[in-house]
Amino acid sequence: MWVIAGADDVVVAYATIAMSSIDRSSAPASISRRAPNPVPALLIGRLAVDRRHSGLGVGTALVGHVLATAVELNVKAACRAVVVNALHASARGWWEHLGFSPFDPADEQSLDLFLLTADIDATLRRLR
Ligand SMILES: CC(C)(COP(=O)(O)OP(=O)(O)OC[C@H]1O[C@@H](n2cnc3c(N)ncnc32)[C@H](O)[C@@H]1OP(=O)(O)O)[C@@H](O)C(=O)NCCC(=O)NCCS
Structure with a gap:
């Protein structure tokens, strides 16, 4: 878990991660291609920024x-x-603005998203 705190020690933002996996049979081809089942992944569990600091990057x-x-x-x-x-x-x-894609692009209600590790370098270059 990462916590960003201000000089007054008040929490500004935090993020948690956990090792996870994706069921290969229901994964997009970009994930399942030549991958084991289940496909190893990293889950962003929680990520939030205090409203008073939102929109600042x-x-x-x-x-x-x-x-x-x-x-x-x-x-x-x-x-x-x-x-x-x-x-x-x-x-x-x-x-999606950051570069993540929905697992099921046809389902506008779906909230499950992913970013291929292979695409992270390009994503980070764009975000900087
Ligand atoms: C979502 C959240 C983490 C964003 O944090 P933030 O620090 O305010 O976001 P940033 O300042 O880094 O992002 C700003 C950029 O995102 C864009 N953006 C903001 N909301 C957006 C939205 N709903 N859709 C698309 N783009 C959006 C802005 O236009 C801006 O783009 P730019 O950098 O190209 O100018 C924060 O609002 C939050 O904690 N929300 C409540 C919890 C939550 O929804 N967590 C998400 C995890 S499930």
């Missing part, structure tokens, strides 16, 4: 940190993708 910076961690992990233990369950439709838009 703190959330994006935190996601960048998580994505860099996924790349590091993938060197030693396979991690095909980073996955997240968006809190609501607006949060889904935010994740």
